[in-house]
Amino acid sequence: MPERKSKYWHRIEDLPLVPLTEESKSRLIATDRVLISFIENPPGCVFPVHSHPSEQILIILEGEEDHICGDERFLMKAGDICVHPPNVPHGGETKTGFKGIDIFVPPREDHVEKLKKALAEREKEEKSPS
Secondary structure: OOOOOOOOOOOHHHOOEEEOOOOOEEEEEEOOOOEEEEEEEOOOOEEEEEOOOOEEEEEEEEEEEEEEEOOEEEEEEOOOEEEEOOOOOEEEEOOOOEEEEEEEEOOOHHHHHHHHHHHHHHHHHHHOOO
16 A cells, blocks of 8 residues: 555555456556556456447557457557447457556446445455454
């Protein structure tokens, strides 16, 4: 945890680690208007094809993923960006694993609920006597 609390300043490593799927995990931060996911998928991870009403921008920072968006399939590598329009099916599989950033506008409600749950669990642990 950070030594000081701020409503504006955060460190990625201090954000709660939230499971998105059985294999995929992410550190999430949200406002009323945007959700940012610092996603890490391990080697061999399959992120099932799905859709949601939020627009999503995926930026691959490390590794690569065989990605599907709509009727297209392509290999995304570090430095690549994919814009997922609302309600367009997308997903992927990574042999190498990857780290990336997902930006959701508006915030994806199911991820926001997972974030709220993780924050509540963290707060409960912090209040629990050691």
